[in-house]
Amino acid sequence: MDIVVGGRRKAKRAYGFDEVALVPGPLVIDARDVDISWMLGGRKFDIPIIAAALDGAVNPALAVTMSELGGLAVLNLDGIQARYEDAEAVLQKIADAPSEGIIHYIQDLYAAAPVQPELIKRRIRQIKDAGGVAAVSAAPHTAQKAAEAAVEAGVDLFFVQSTVGTVRFESSTISQFPVADFCKNAPVPVIVGNTVGYQATYELMEAGAAGILVGVGPGHICTSRKVLGIGVPQISATADCAAARDDFFEKNGKYIPIITDGGIRNGGDISKAIAAGADAVMLGSTIAAAAEAPAPGYSWGMATSSADLPRGTRIKVGVSGSLKDILLGPAHKDDGTMNLVGALRLAMGSLGAHNLREMQTVEMIIAPAIASEGKSLQRAQGVG
Amino acid sequence: MDIVVGGRRKAKRAYGFDEVALVPGPLVIDARDVDISWMLGGRKFDIPIIAAALDGAVNPALAVTMSELGGLAVLNLDGIQARYEDAEAVLQKIADAPSEGIIHYIQDLYAAAPVQPELIKRRIRQIKDAGGVAAVSAAPHTAQKAAEAAVEAGVDLFFVQSTVGTVRFESSTISQFPVADFCKNAPVPVIVGNTVGYQATYELMEAGAAGILVGVGPGHICTSRKVLGIGVPQISATADCAAARDDFFEKNGKYIPIITDGGIRNGGDISKAIAAGADAVMLGSTIAAAAEAPAPGYSWGMATSSADLPRGTRIKVGVSGSLKDILLGPAHKDDGTMNLVGALRLAMGSLGAHNLREMQTVEMIIAPAIASEGKSLQRAQGVG
Amino acid sequence: MDIVVGGRRKAKRAYGFDEVALVPGPLVIDARDVDISWMLGGRKFDIPIIAAALDGAVNPALAVTMSELGGLAVLNLDGIQARYEDAEAVLQKIADAPSEGIIHYIQDLYAAAPVQPELIKRRIRQIKDAGGVAAVSAAPHTAQKAAEAAVEAGVDLFFVQSTVGTVRFESSTISQFPVADFCKNAPVPVIVGNTVGYQATYELMEAGAAGILVGVGPGHICTSRKVLGIGVPQISATADCAAARDDFFEKNGKYIPIITDGGIRNGGDISKAIAAGADAVMLGSTIAAAAEAPAPGYSWGMATSSADLPRGTRIKVGVSGSLKDILLGPAHKDDGTMNLVGALRLAMGSLGAHNLREMQTVEMIIAPAIASEGKSLQRAQGVG
């Protein structure tokens, strides 16, 4: 399927959420009978949705609620929660700051206060004491130190995340993050990302990752595409990594789940990500729009605070409802951002998928969602 | 024609109305000589247009007018007409309600009053007494009970409609709707939908359906795509189901018509649906824009009233003219929403199709209707 | 190159102006040395541009100017000029009328006054007396009668135009327009259109047409697409008809030029039409934007006045300059609507084409002109 783009240069066509859709077949299943549970690091979760380690999306309280609802939330150990005692006040400041100069403002707030191991421990204990599953995230260069504090505090799952996470790293000045050693030595499961591509995923699984985050510059229009030229639409990225997962499982007998992370905006995208091969999805802004989110109505990315090359800014996400309504409904909006679990169940039922593994094989079509004048008329039909 | 979207995942490309166009050949036929009649359940109709079972589109009076004009209208037996004695007043309330909170408002109105068999009978008798063809629609879980009342009142055609209608349904808690038994036992023809795909269509035909509604999340941008990720553009969906119809006819000698339902906005879409293989089309908002429509100027979908996962909201469709002008002209707008029959006749004549079966084989091209700066200039040419 | 759109339905991909571009090669020719002359009906024209028979584009005076500049203009014998003594006053009324109800207004003005043979003669004599080439256009059902008057007045070229012009026509009530007889008996060359497709074009050439107008619903978004579903993008339509022309020439030794008509907005489109195989182009709104046009600043189509199914309305085209500036420059706009001949010459020179026949074979690429954020930056580069 290689396409010549010019001269001897070839490329494959990659597909994103808006370019595909799912096709019902001859069997429909009662949505209540659908099994959407999944396993990560030996732990079973009722719903395949993870709140992303964004400062605007996850604080300890939200992590607890997320656990109660059957999902998982990841706390950012490089962010405000690990730098400021009164994190909530700082997050509110960011939410309240004017748009003009917001990148500088965020850069300064992150630079002004170093990460404190004591704060790491305190945040994790807040989650554990309330009965939640404590999952945390750190960048490769901060992971070793953060992990010591986190493990001491009783963390359950550890995420290591960078823009492009690979086993192999070359540098003349800094030492490599030892993925395999880290995974082997950590007393808890380690999830690594973000990645795209069969080979990189397979190598991370060989290195001992308990889960893989899939997604590098996934959106159709996203900052990594503009700044770096890098980015793979999520349907293709997920399908590539799923092939690695399935091959790894066949050869090694270990099923390492892959989690599609980035670019997911609604229930339809969740269904498509899983249909492309994902075992679960990670959501950022959709969760940041919960009433319980730390910086009500706002979100910003991990790379916003980059000192010399910020990618992403603070955006307004609004407040769509309680976390429970967003995940389990009822929805009082029709844009697919509420009752995500209900939507996934109904989608799977309509597609005849008994569980997530079957959902990974439902029929998919390429059907671009191009803007159309007929939008309002089509919506009125209701059956569509 | 399978395309690799990533890893081992494959998908076919599917096409919608805005991506195709029809191509004239060397023969032109006088539009007045074109035969656009078709058969449904042993009954002949002069025009291949059905008004959809939306509360904002069809009440008994409109059904009568539709019959007089040679078409057919389907009354929703799960809607306001079957729940409220003074349905028109309730429908007017919905039309008058503010947009803010409209989904809640509709949800409440539908939940507040149960379906009454007596009202079902009364509505059907209103249609029959005025000489109209009485066609009604119910969801699978309400169909049995509604059918009893409807048959008693002398209904002519019975539609069973759900988001995805199939012969096979699995549930641990509720019993399956027995499609084949229902079709066999009903004293009137039963039309079933909505469906997409060769296999599901073929199975419904084997189960005894007298007609099939084609269309699941058909629009380019529609709520099912956003909420569930599910949806098949109508040109491809129609062509797939048409292949099942033709094969079923060849093997069983029974010609079961397929009706493209959803996403049709104008005369051009009607022509394209039939050229893709449809025997007739079902229109919602275009009919809801008739002066005689029950909720003047507004329409909403069957799934708008869903309690936990509404898909679609109330939209303003405006009033474009009398039902007669919309169907038979004259048009005083140039956007293809009026004189639909005149447009279909002229299209078939220009394409050299003597009847609908020949229209199903005219030349089709893939020619995306992308937005273009030249829009106004092109329109001015007039010949285009 | 057939693509399956679903089931057993196949379609070819067709291309429009905005989807292709032309590619320079290793030879550049001085623009002044390029030969852009062409032959129509035994007559040589210096420039391959014809003003379309739209009431808003061509009156006798403009036809004379067009002849003086080396082009050709076609007068509409079914329009205002043939119906009203003081045509200019009526055209000004149309230009001055409010947008609200404009279609009705135009319908009424055309219906109120019948075509008068005396006016036909007078208009043609105005052109001839001033030394212009007199070309006129009529619909098939009015052509016979109009031709008598036109020939008597000394017309030079006769166009017969309908939405879809073919040799074969079936009707139970009206007699067929005898294309072959008409062409044979007319004392002047007869140009016929509009058509698309190899077969229809070849048949018209066999019937004796001296030229063929190519284009049915050509624009990306145009009324025929919306109302009828019919339309072929011009690059593909032109290339199809060019193949018929070349084959006809090879077998019969007669070179019948084809004229791309519809959807052309700027110099780039003219270049592309010829590169796709056209011998000349027909322009409507671009000419209607001339200061000398009959209804300054406005244009409307032949099908706008259709009583029961109007396709197209009156649009504002503005005034871009004198007809001479539009055709020969200098341009004082950079949007490609002025100095069309200069642009064609520069394009042909840059592409190494000595004449129009060579221009029909320059390298073409498929390169969609999608809207892009980078628009303004790209324009600033200037070299692009």
Next chain:
Amino acid sequence: MDIVVGGRRKAKRAYGFDEVALVPGPLVIDARDVDISWMLGGRKFDIPIIAAALDGAVNPALAVTMSELGGLAVLNLDGIQARYEDAEAVLQKIADAPSEGIIHYIQDLYAAAPVQPELIKRRIRQIKDAGGVAAVSAAPHTAQKAAEAAVEAGVDLFFVQSTVGTVRFESSTISQFPVADFCKNAPVPVIVGNTVGYQATYELMEAGAAGILVGVGPGHICTSRKVLGIGVPQISATADCAAARDDFFEKNGKYIPIITDGGIRNGGDISKAIAAGADAVMLGSTIAAAAEAPAPGYSWGMATSSADLPRGTRIKVGVSGSLKDILLGPAHKDDGTMNLVGALRLAMGSLGAHNLREMQTVEMIIAPAIASEGKSLQRAQGVG
């Protein structure tokens, strides 16, 4: 890979910046270790970025700064700097002029003052005296005369630029620019452009060009496309020319770098251009947006001043920061227009490319950047 567009007409699909993206693999390299140096005309440059010979982008002072930062700037010898003693004042006038009539205003300013060899010498000496590399550009018909003055003043690199630059040129009235003789006789390396296509590029290399500028009407929406119909998207154009470069190198042992010129808006485009095969890129408006640029906040193209067929106008580019911040950072915007070198380094590191030659072979995918509703949500994810 030829596609039939209609009849016997074929075309290749060509790709632009917004249609492709780059894909990380299993290796990441420290961005600080990446080698982005390159050679042009025997001279080594630290960064592969050239400021284009636009009057709004380059004056002698900016050329010096550009040299200091490791790049190169080209001074336009046909522009204001070579025509007016007090060039800065004239440039400021252009920046200050109202938009209305700006093309005329620019046309007049260029026509009013002839190019003066003395000014050419003075500008070059200003650059040389301050320690900069002096690169200049002239059109083919002015190159001979300009070169005499430039060489006398000690110029380092000479660019000959026209819309379509080829070895072969035909004219009945003016003599051909002798590319091969000019390159052979010039005491400094001669870079020629602009070109697209394997054959034209190969011929220019045979003629002795020391570098090739790639790009004719590159943008998705650009004036050459609209006015002339000519234009090749840059990814395909670059890959075609890169194939010629590699073949020429293999046969002749001389590596002639190719420079992608036009349509580049951000760091992502730079990465993609090199990944398509470029050795360096040329930037116009991005440089014109530097605080040090000659006409602060504005830019216009070489073809804007064309007397009879202007292509491009003056556009507002704004001021994004100092030239140093634009090239080396830090960025305080997230749109990819600042810290271009940092972005290229990070992109190459993330893609596992040690140097530009390796960057030319990283994995590329076709992934259209279509406008999407999800834009803001995706950006918020930050990881994307």
